[in-house]
Amino acid sequence: MTNFTTIEASARAKAGKGAARATRRDGLVPAVVYGAKQEPSLIALDPRVVLRELTKAGWRSRLYEINAGEAPIRALMREVQLHPVTDRPIHVDFQRLAPGEHIRVAVAVHFTGEDTSVGLKRGGVLNIVRHTIEVSVDPDNIPSGFSADLSQLDINDNVRWSDLQGTEGVTPTVTDRDFVIATVAAPTIVAEPEPVAAPAAPAAPAKKGGKK
Known part of the structure; x- marks a missing residue:
């Protein structure tokens, strides 16, 4: 069964595009943890941590435990937005897990x-x-x-x-x-093409008779 993967994070106080841009200027990736009938939790991540997880197979089904200053949050990483030019992570969505909730x-x-x-x-x-x-x-x-x-x-x-x-x-x-x-x-059998016969050489013109 899946083990917990611990991720260290820091809490963010504000939501919105401006706050997200400020987080990126600080060298971090803005993220949100939603679900389980609770208010979303705003966090920031080290981009190296996000990239490390993306290189592992099955990251969408990996169970994470996020440490963001309060009680650890159990969650799944649902979506990662990448920069269209650099492919660096620019936002992460997590789904919070509730005990017994499938x-x-x-x-x-x-x-x-x-x-x-x-x-x-x-x-x-x-x-x-x-x-x-x-x-x-x-x-x-x-x-x-x-x-x-x-x-x-x-x-x-x-x-x-x-x-x-x-x-x-x-x-x-x-x-x-x-x-x-x-x-x-079943294996696919590719038929070999039929050999193409070379065109016949044109007949040589008949020689004219010599002078009498």
């Missing part, structure tokens, strides 16, 4: 058994339909990822939701079917 998160699917898959050994191609799956889950039980075993799959076989490992305690947002996660498709 939330929706996207959990990554990790594939194993590629080296022993019968279908892949026969030249099949892995077609991944869903790299992540949105689920409803209690914040205390957010999985770090789901596992899909490909070792027993042959060509035209597939992995469905019911085949995944690590789904205990979570409910997919798609509930009307046992949806496909990935398939092993």
Whole structure:
């Protein structure tokens, strides 16, 4: 299950564009923590911390504990706005977590058994339909990822939701079917083009008769 990732932050007193610009001039990233039927909490973050988290896979489903001077705030990082030119973070939205209140998160699917898959050994191609799956889950039980075993799959076989490992305690947002996660498709055979015959050389002109 997901561990807490601690983030150090400082409180901001004012909201608005002017206050956000002032925070950026100080070298920090303005952020807001909303949800759980509470007033939004305005905070500022070190941009290096934000960039560090963005480089990690699955940051949208990682559980954070934000230290901003008062009691730690448990939250999910929902959106990060980047500067259109420099790609530096300029604003972060967090969703506050309430005990026992289920939330929706996207959990990554990790594939194993590629080296022993019968279908892949026969030249099949892995077609991944869903790299992540949105689920409803209690914040205390957010999985770090789901596992899909490909070792027993042959060509035209597939992995469905019911085949995944690590789904205990979570409910997919798609509930009307046992949806496909990935398939092993048949190899694509590209036909070689027919050789094109070279055009026949033109016939040499007939020689005229000599003088008599």
